[in-house]
Amino acid sequence: MSNISKKWLKLFSDNISDEEQLDRFLTSNTENNLREWERKHKQYEQLGREYIAQQLSDNSWKSYETSENLKIRIHWLSLFKPLCYKYINRLSMYLNSIVSVENKEKFLIEIESMFFEMCMNISYRTVVLEINDLRRSSRLIGDDSEKRYNFFIDTLLKSRDYILEFYQKYPVLYELLDRKLLNISDYVKEIITNFEMNLSDIEKYFGFENLKLSNIKFNVGDTHSNGKSVCILELNNKRKIIYKPRNMSVDVNLDLFSKEFASQFSLPNVLFLPRTLSKSSYSFVEFVEVKECNSRHDVEMYYENIGMLLAFLHIFGAKDYHGENILSCESYPYLIDNETILHFSEKESIDSSIQRMYDVVADSVYSVGILPMTLYSVNNDKGMEVGALNSGEKRESPYQTHQLTNIGTDEIRIENVFKEIEDFPSTVRYMGKTVSCKEYRENVLYGFELIYRIILKNRNKVQKMIMKYFENCETRYIYRNTNIYVQFLETSHHPDLLRNKYDFEMYMLRMLEYGNVDNEFDKSMIKDEINQLRKGDVPIFYTSSSSNEIYNGLHSRIYSLEGDNIIKNVSKRICSLSEENLLRQQRIINMAFMGSELFIKNKKLKERKLLKKLSSNIIERILSAKLEFNDEISWLNMLAMNKNYEISPMDYNLYGGTSGMILGISSIQDDRLESILRGVIDYTNNYIESCQGNFPLSKLGAFTGIYGYLYVTCVLRQKGIKTVDNSEEFIYNILLSTYNDVRKFDNLDIIGGLAGILAVLVKIEEVMVHSSKVVQLAHVMSEEIVEKLIEVYKKQGYWMENDPGYAHGNYGVITQLFKYSKLCNEESIEKNNIIFCIQDYLNKERLQLKTDKIVPLRKNAKYxxxxxxxxxxxxxxxxxxxNEFPDQYLEEEVRYYATEILNQRLNIENSICHGNVGNLTIISSIIGDNSEINKKILSESELYLLDKLTYDCDDWGILTGELGILMANYETGRAMLNNVLLLN
Structure with missing residues (x-):
C-alpha cells in the first residue's frame, strides 16, 4: 500500500479500511479509481508549484501598503498582500464610477480589513505550524523567542522568495484564499450595484433622504452561494439597513398574513417583522435593534407574544427558531430570519411505533427551537442554552474552539478553549439586566393557547389565508444541521490538507459517509454539498411551498421529492388540531421548562374537588396520553440532567419507561389497564429488537436499561403472563450479548450499575430453574460481580464514598449482596466474605452516628x-x-427510623422515588398496612394529582410518575412497588 493511500484511509471511518474498499468507493463515487487519484496527486506536486510561481510572478503587490491600524491587529499582513492587493485594486477601480458610496477611501479601508481578517481566519493554523517548523529547523534568527518571531515578520514575510516558498508548500491554501476573495469582492460589487440601482426605492420605503453607503459590515452570518452572506449596510445618516442576498417574499407575505389574522379575530398585532423591501434575488430589511422593556408589564407582554409566535410556528411546521433568529425589542419578539418558517418534511415510510412516536415529537412545539433547550456535547459533558426562551445567564460554548497563545514569540501555538458566547438577541432585558423566562411560563402558555384555540375554531378561514399568502413562496430546505458544515469547513483548513489539491478533495469526499449514497436523493444532495463546501461556503438549499423541487442557492435544480408539498402539510396540521393535541403541546412546553431547570410553580394548585375517584382520574389520564400504532402502545417522557433534557418516546427502562409501566399495569386489576398491557409489551419487545443486541453501558442497568426488562420478564413469568415467545432464549441471548460489557462495568450502584444487575441475575436463577444454560450463565456473571464488589470493599472500606443511600449508595449494594448470599452454601468463603463486609459496614456506620442518630447522606440528598x-x-x-441477617441491632434501628419517618413533616414532593407517597408505601410494608397510612397515601396522592393537573406534563412511569402513585393506592400495587424497589 502506498503512503498516499495510507494517509487517505485515515480520513475515513472503519467502513473504508483498506485499499480495495477505498478503490471501490472512489470508482463508484468519482470518475477515477484509486490508481488514477494517486497519479493525479503526484502530478499536482509539480502543477501546484508552477501555479504558485505563475500567480506570484507579478511583483506589484510589493509596494502595497495597508492601513496602520491593520498592521497592529494582523501580524502576518505581508503573507496575504499578494492576494488582497489584487482584489483591493480591482474594487478601487470599480468604485471610481460609483456615486452612492460616501467616503470611498474609508469604505475601501474597511473592506481591506475584512479581506485580511478572512485570510487570517482560514490560514492561522498553517502559519502557526510554519513558524514552529522554522524554529525547529533553526531558520529563525534572534537571541530570544520574541526576536525570532520578529525575524519571521520583518524579514521572511518581506521576502518574495519566502512567500513563494510558503505558498508552493501550501498551494491549496492559496487557491482557497484566492477563490474566497474573488467571491467576496464580486459580492461587494453586487451589493453596491443593487444599492445604487434601488436607491430611490430604499429612500421612499424606509423614509430616508439623500442616502449614501458608508460601510458594509460582514460576518453577520455564514457565507452561501459563492461567498454571499447577510450584511449590515451602514448609511451616511447614522442609520442602518440589512442586506440579504435572497428574495424575501415569505417575510412580506408573513407580515400581510399577520395583519389580516389580527383584523379577522380582533387582536392587536400577532407577529412582528422588520419592514422588508424584497426584490427578485435580494432584499433590503429594516435594522431592528435590541431594546429593553420599559416595564414589568412589557416583560409579561413579550412572553405572551412569544407564546403566540410559538403557536403560529408550530402550526406552520417551522424549525430552527433558536435564540439567534428572534430579537427582543421592548415587548415585541421580532422574527429576523424566516427562511425555515415553512419547513418541508419528506414523506417517510413509518413502519414501527418507535418511528411514529419520534414523529410525534418532531411535529411538536419541541422542534420549533423557541422553547428552553440545550446544545449538549457528550464528549465534553457540557451544555449551552440555545432556545429563544432562556435564562439570560452567561453562556459558554460546549465545544472547544481555537485560541492563539504565546503570540509574538516563535513558540506561538493553538490551544483549545471553551469560549464565552454573547447573549442571544431573543433574551429579554429590563432595567439594564437580562430577564430569565422561568417566571413567565404561564404567559407563554397563555399566548400559545390563545392562538391555538382561535385557529382550532376557525380552521377553514385560516387555511384560506395560508393559501392566499404562502402559495409559491421560496423557503429554505434543511438537509443537514449547519453545525456539521461549519465543523467540516474548519477541519478542511488543516495544514495537512492544504499541501496537495487531491488531499483536500479526498477530505471533501468524507461527506459521502454522512448519508446513504445508494439512495439517489442523498447522493445528489451530498455531491452538491461537496461543490458548495469546496468553495468555502456553508451549503444551502431551497424549495417552493407549492412544489417539492429542491434546488441550491444558485437555483440549480437537484431533485424532486415525493409526498405532499409544504402548503398541503400545513393544511393537514391545521386539520389535526384538537383539544387532545393542545394538551400534549402544553405538556411539552412545561417539560421544556422543567428539563432546563427554569420551572417555577408560581400559581396555586387548582382548588377544586376531584370530580372522579383518584384511581379513575389517573387511569383516564394515562389512557388519554398514550400513543398507539399497529396495536403497540407507549407514552412520551422526558430525561433530564444538568439542565440538559430530551423529550422522546419511552424506552424499555424500569425507572420511567415501559418496563415499569408493564409491571404497574399488571399489578392493578382494572379492565381498562388490562386492555393495553399486551400493546405495551409488544412495543417494548419491538423496541428491544430494534437495538439488535447493542446496548450502551448507560442502557444496561436494572432501573435504567435492558436488565430491567429481564427482571420484568421473570416477574411476569411467575404471574403466568407471557412477554416474549421464548423467554429462555431471550434471556440467554441478552446475558450473552452483554456479558463482556458487564465484566468491565465500573458503576456499582443499584440503579444503573452492578448491584442492580446482580439482583436481576439472582431473580433469573430463581425463576429460570428449568433452564440450565440460563442459570449457569447467570450464576457465572453473578459470581464475577460479587467477587468484584467484595474486592472493592476490602480495598477501600465502602462501595460509594460518603453515600450510604440505597439507589446510588452502599445500602443498595448491601441488599443485593445479602440476597445473593442466600443462594450460597452456609459455610462457603463467598458467603462469609459477604457477611463480613456487611457487618463491618454496619459497625462503622454506628460508630459515626451521633446522639441524634441522623445518618450523614450524600450532598444535596433529600433526607x-x-x-x-x-x-x-x-x-x-x-x-x-x-431475612435473618445476623445482627442484633437491626430490629431496633428499623423500628426507630420507621417511626421517625412516619411522624416527620412531609416533603414538598409526592413521587415514589423521592416523595411522600413513596415513603408511606415503604413504611406500610415495614409496619403493616393500616387505615391511617392508607388515608395519608390517598391524601398525598390527591395533592400529587392536583399538582399534575395544574402543571401538566408527560410523567407516567412508576418511580416518579402517575402510574406509581396509582399503584400506591392499591394493596397489590403497593406490594409490587416494594418488590420493584428491592428488585425482589
Missing part, C-alpha cells in the same frame, strides 16, 4: 426519601432483618 435518603436505608435494613 426523607427512598433514592438517596433514610427511607431507602430503612427498607434495606428491614430486608436484612426479615
Amino acid at each position: 426523607y426519601s427512598w433514592c438517596n435518603g433514610i427511607v431507602g436505608i430503612v427498607q434495606a435494613k428491614h430486608y436484612l432483618m426479615v
Whole structure:
C-alpha cells in the first residue's frame, strides 16, 4: 500500500479500511479509481508549484501598503498582500464610477480589513505550524523567542522568495484564499450595484433622504452561494439597513398574513417583522435593534407574544427558531430570519411505533427551537442554552474552539478553549439586566393557547389565508444541521490538507459517509454539498411551498421529492388540531421548562374537588396520553440532567419507561389497564429488537436499561403472563450479548450499575430453574460481580464514598449482596466474605452516628426519601432483618427510623422515588398496612394529582410518575412497588 493511500484511509471511518474498499468507493463515487487519484496527486506536486510561481510572478503587490491600524491587529499582513492587493485594486477601480458610496477611501479601508481578517481566519493554523517548523529547523534568527518571531515578520514575510516558498508548500491554501476573495469582492460589487440601482426605492420605503453607503459590515452570518452572506449596510445618516442576498417574499407575505389574522379575530398585532423591501434575488430589511422593556408589564407582554409566535410556528411546521433568529425589542419578539418558517418534511415510510412516536415529537412545539433547550456535547459533558426562551445567564460554548497563545514569540501555538458566547438577541432585558423566562411560563402558555384555540375554531378561514399568502413562496430546505458544515469547513483548513489539491478533495469526499449514497436523493444532495463546501461556503438549499423541487442557492435544480408539498402539510396540521393535541403541546412546553431547570410553580394548585375517584382520574389520564400504532402502545417522557433534557418516546427502562409501566399495569386489576398491557409489551419487545443486541453501558442497568426488562420478564413469568415467545432464549441471548460489557462495568450502584444487575441475575436463577444454560450463565456473571464488589470493599472500606443511600449508595449494594448470599452454601468463603463486609459496614456506620442518630447522606440528598435518603436505608435494613441477617441491632434501628419517618413533616414532593407517597408505601410494608397510612397515601396522592393537573406534563412511569402513585393506592400495587424497589 502506498503512503498516499495510507494517509487517505485515515480520513475515513472503519467502513473504508483498506485499499480495495477505498478503490471501490472512489470508482463508484468519482470518475477515477484509486490508481488514477494517486497519479493525479503526484502530478499536482509539480502543477501546484508552477501555479504558485505563475500567480506570484507579478511583483506589484510589493509596494502595497495597508492601513496602520491593520498592521497592529494582523501580524502576518505581508503573507496575504499578494492576494488582497489584487482584489483591493480591482474594487478601487470599480468604485471610481460609483456615486452612492460616501467616503470611498474609508469604505475601501474597511473592506481591506475584512479581506485580511478572512485570510487570517482560514490560514492561522498553517502559519502557526510554519513558524514552529522554522524554529525547529533553526531558520529563525534572534537571541530570544520574541526576536525570532520578529525575524519571521520583518524579514521572511518581506521576502518574495519566502512567500513563494510558503505558498508552493501550501498551494491549496492559496487557491482557497484566492477563490474566497474573488467571491467576496464580486459580492461587494453586487451589493453596491443593487444599492445604487434601488436607491430611490430604499429612500421612499424606509423614509430616508439623500442616502449614501458608508460601510458594509460582514460576518453577520455564514457565507452561501459563492461567498454571499447577510450584511449590515451602514448609511451616511447614522442609520442602518440589512442586506440579504435572497428574495424575501415569505417575510412580506408573513407580515400581510399577520395583519389580516389580527383584523379577522380582533387582536392587536400577532407577529412582528422588520419592514422588508424584497426584490427578485435580494432584499433590503429594516435594522431592528435590541431594546429593553420599559416595564414589568412589557416583560409579561413579550412572553405572551412569544407564546403566540410559538403557536403560529408550530402550526406552520417551522424549525430552527433558536435564540439567534428572534430579537427582543421592548415587548415585541421580532422574527429576523424566516427562511425555515415553512419547513418541508419528506414523506417517510413509518413502519414501527418507535418511528411514529419520534414523529410525534418532531411535529411538536419541541422542534420549533423557541422553547428552553440545550446544545449538549457528550464528549465534553457540557451544555449551552440555545432556545429563544432562556435564562439570560452567561453562556459558554460546549465545544472547544481555537485560541492563539504565546503570540509574538516563535513558540506561538493553538490551544483549545471553551469560549464565552454573547447573549442571544431573543433574551429579554429590563432595567439594564437580562430577564430569565422561568417566571413567565404561564404567559407563554397563555399566548400559545390563545392562538391555538382561535385557529382550532376557525380552521377553514385560516387555511384560506395560508393559501392566499404562502402559495409559491421560496423557503429554505434543511438537509443537514449547519453545525456539521461549519465543523467540516474548519477541519478542511488543516495544514495537512492544504499541501496537495487531491488531499483536500479526498477530505471533501468524507461527506459521502454522512448519508446513504445508494439512495439517489442523498447522493445528489451530498455531491452538491461537496461543490458548495469546496468553495468555502456553508451549503444551502431551497424549495417552493407549492412544489417539492429542491434546488441550491444558485437555483440549480437537484431533485424532486415525493409526498405532499409544504402548503398541503400545513393544511393537514391545521386539520389535526384538537383539544387532545393542545394538551400534549402544553405538556411539552412545561417539560421544556422543567428539563432546563427554569420551572417555577408560581400559581396555586387548582382548588377544586376531584370530580372522579383518584384511581379513575389517573387511569383516564394515562389512557388519554398514550400513543398507539399497529396495536403497540407507549407514552412520551422526558430525561433530564444538568439542565440538559430530551423529550422522546419511552424506552424499555424500569425507572420511567415501559418496563415499569408493564409491571404497574399488571399489578392493578382494572379492565381498562388490562386492555393495553399486551400493546405495551409488544412495543417494548419491538423496541428491544430494534437495538439488535447493542446496548450502551448507560442502557444496561436494572432501573435504567435492558436488565430491567429481564427482571420484568421473570416477574411476569411467575404471574403466568407471557412477554416474549421464548423467554429462555431471550434471556440467554441478552446475558450473552452483554456479558463482556458487564465484566468491565465500573458503576456499582443499584440503579444503573452492578448491584442492580446482580439482583436481576439472582431473580433469573430463581425463576429460570428449568433452564440450565440460563442459570449457569447467570450464576457465572453473578459470581464475577460479587467477587468484584467484595474486592472493592476490602480495598477501600465502602462501595460509594460518603453515600450510604440505597439507589446510588452502599445500602443498595448491601441488599443485593445479602440476597445473593442466600443462594450460597452456609459455610462457603463467598458467603462469609459477604457477611463480613456487611457487618463491618454496619459497625462503622454506628460508630459515626451521633446522639441524634441522623445518618450523614450524600450532598444535596433529600433526607426523607427512598433514592438517596433514610427511607431507602430503612427498607434495606428491614430486608436484612426479615431475612435473618445476623445482627442484633437491626430490629431496633428499623423500628426507630420507621417511626421517625412516619411522624416527620412531609416533603414538598409526592413521587415514589423521592416523595411522600413513596415513603408511606415503604413504611406500610415495614409496619403493616393500616387505615391511617392508607388515608395519608390517598391524601398525598390527591395533592400529587392536583399538582399534575395544574402543571401538566408527560410523567407516567412508576418511580416518579402517575402510574406509581396509582399503584400506591392499591394493596397489590403497593406490594409490587416494594418488590420493584428491592428488585425482589
